[in-house]
Amino acid sequence: MFIQQQKLKKCVLIGHSMGAKAAMTVALQSPESVSALIPVDNAPLNATLKNANKILEDYEESLPIRQFLLTNLVRSDDEHKTLKFRVPLSVIGDSLDNMADFPFSESDGVQYDGPTLFGRGTKSKYATDATIPAIKRFFPNAQIADVEAGHWLISEKPEDFRQVNHHPNFRSINSIANNMI
Template structure:
């Protein structure tokens, strides 16, 4: 969910391309890596977390496209980035959006990588439509109903305060957010959602705050309550931060029942591990996918 900081060498960056496309009223996305005809294996579809967008995964997508020679599609999930807004925001409908995206682009098999909210959405896709998923990588979330950190509700309150203040500069928005979050990197991450309103030129958030705020309970939930009631038996890698509590050892039995072929990789980081330790994350993913279809 936080912006990534993977460094891409200039020569490698020059060999990669990216394009941004939008499906009408559907999910906005960006493509990295080789043309489909030149890709050696199934593509990767990358799903961001709450308050994130496809731009958060640009650097790591470029690195993985370079290393794995696969097309990578970084998506904006509903109510995020440049994708459509809807009053309904839960993992079932997000999974349906992703399945529709895969079908529209004729991506018959893909690797799904998702962080946090995107991890649960990816897990739901794999359980609902296993034939579409060649491998699964949930990042720092587990297939359980578990309360979100209280910080997320606080973020919504802070962002609503910013909008109510009708600020005209990002610096003014940041000054307000300081009362809600002391970490500058997290404030900067939240402020990536700030855009200028064409109506009155004040700064507003592009995410529908009332919808997101009302959906925090759904973001803590998981559509399948009974572990093992449905199974995805494809290759699966759970990547967790050693300083995060979202994928504790207590969640491993549920993970194994839903995903019997799951492995677990630990990365020295907190919940925002893709940005905190991008190199360790990259190595874990490359190692896991080097022999995957």
């Protein structure tokens, strides 16, 4: 794991969307490596392809999606310097069924008891009130912080997101993060 390879002792993990699922997975698999967890706009659930497609339909024409796609474009090494996707679309297409998976089920009984702050966009469909029971089962010390934004809350409302992460109610996470700097 990257944390051990870099000889890090305890980390504050923050991840957005699929990165949130990755951060949650690390916290559940190796809690001794994580001092605090900040998943942003995702929940510890498996989402079906049908649900993922419904969510994506709402964002298909949006600027953030276009920006995301643009960040995955690179110039080819040949003399034509054409643009291509960093991750081939065929790979993404072949992986769609598994993209929304979460490697744990609630019946596994695994938990991360450290300080956890779930940031979520109030206009997003990923971390809704319906996901809070699952969040609490996996992360019993989780606190929920809402930002008036969609799924891309960090880029839509960066100052609001920063303020949520420095709110006095989340002192345990802030003190851990400040002591690591």
